[in-house]
Amino acid sequence: MINIVEVRRLTKTFDGGFEALKSVNLDIKSGEIIALLGPNGAGKTTLISTICGIMRGTSGTVTIGGHDTITAYRSARSLVGLVPQEIALEPFEKVINTVRFSRGLFGKSPNDAYLKKVLESLSLWDKKDSKIMTLSGGMKRRVLIAKALAHEPRVLFLDEPTAGVDVELRKDMWQVVAQLKKDGVTIILTTHYIEEAEAIADRVGVIAKGEILLVENKADLITRMGQKTLKIDLAESVKTIPKALSKYNLTIEANGLLYAYDTAEDRTGITGLLADLKKVGLKMIDIHTRQSSLEEIFVSLVSDKDMSVNKEDVA
């Protein structure tokens, strides 16, 4: 797959000296949905803003569809739609007019039939003549998406599209995103809701303190980083782990034992453990396995990052 967005050694240092992006490299493949996960202040919005032209990078390059965002900004930007994090809309204007404005601003000739399609897909068509100020928060967010889609972009940036949005609307938005992917639009979304990345992204990038820690296929990431645990419910709970079982990574839980293992290893040790349990005479009632979620992976990555940064500080 070809890369539609390429970010190379991008840095951004603010006037006060704060380094928001530290040599970021990122390739976004055409047609994919990539989620950028990161805590608040990680640099997600700065990264998106720099790619889209709202901020200037301090050094490094960004290309969109092969066009440099500085030297060929017209070609680059005309491919991009941006949905900002904060709701920013002209309050006194009608929905349809703000959407028409966006389309024209990107140099596209008027096409009300297309705009009708966009508004309908976002359930906004019956609100087209309403003033923005009369809409609910969720509706305003849809208007932002409609504006970003008004000029038929190939790449759509969604900066925390579902922050502060109720569950129903969030699900609706996920559907809209899925439909856009079907239409061949590349989607980059930032979020700090892990379940959002888990639900819709093909790949996940983790960003913290201005650095991209990793970018991987969501499924690979979960498998690779995935610690699995085997919960063994026992007929009679034990107070100490029998000596014969000491070679296993076991912890005592209420009503049983918890066995942690890595799915990436050749031998998980489950067969041996079950046999040895029988040998020492422990009676099992039930067993179940659980795989760590993206959230746990994410938390462990970001806290590792914190620790390594602290170490550097000490050194």
Added chain:
Amino acid sequence: MNYQAIRSIYTFEMARFFRTLMQSFISPVISTVLYFVVFGTAIGSRMESVDGIGYGEFIVPGLIMLSVMTQATSNASFGIYFPKFIGTIYELLSAPVSFLEITVGYVGAAATKAMFIGIIILATSFLFVDLTIQHPFAMIAFLTLTCLSFSLLGFIIGIWAGNFEQLQLIPLLIITPLVFLGGSFYSVTMLPPIWQTITMFNPVVYLISGFRWSFFGTADVPIGLSLMAIALFTAVCLGIIAWIFKTGWRIRQ
């Protein structure tokens, strides 16, 4: 050149003007009527003619300039400040448009509004005084250039302003005094000699004088000088705007 973008910005800005059509027109009309009642009728009837022109007629060009300059400045500054204030500027910054297109769109709309208001005041003036315009084409040209150059100035103020107070500050502190002291209601020759010299440093004198020349054929300063002054003023404003967009000052971090 992204002409669609210019058209979009222009029509979007004009829509704001038409939404508030009543305020946009009524306030300049009322203030013009008040000026005519006070200066034209009450005071003007006791005044001698200026350069052989009745005082009521004499103040018409100054009145138009006063409103046009302040309206152009405030329209243009508000036009670009408002997107900054509510955050919709993100769209302009991420769109495939150059500074030229953004400026033409916003300044063009602001200048058009100011022009409308200038024409409304001129039309209202005909109700009070008997006017003949000696050089109608020059009058239109001067009016257009003034609308444009002061809209450019307003655009700069709008980008510079960090809050609504600053947005009002320059028009209030600088433009209104310059316009009042620029010969809107008097001929420069009526001033004591020392003030005549000082007033020549006021750029607005040249604009009002030139505009008045297009009405009556007489002026405080030669018409060529007036044209040069307005050209210089426009060039300076354009230069500053080009620099703003090149450096991203106050708009793009």
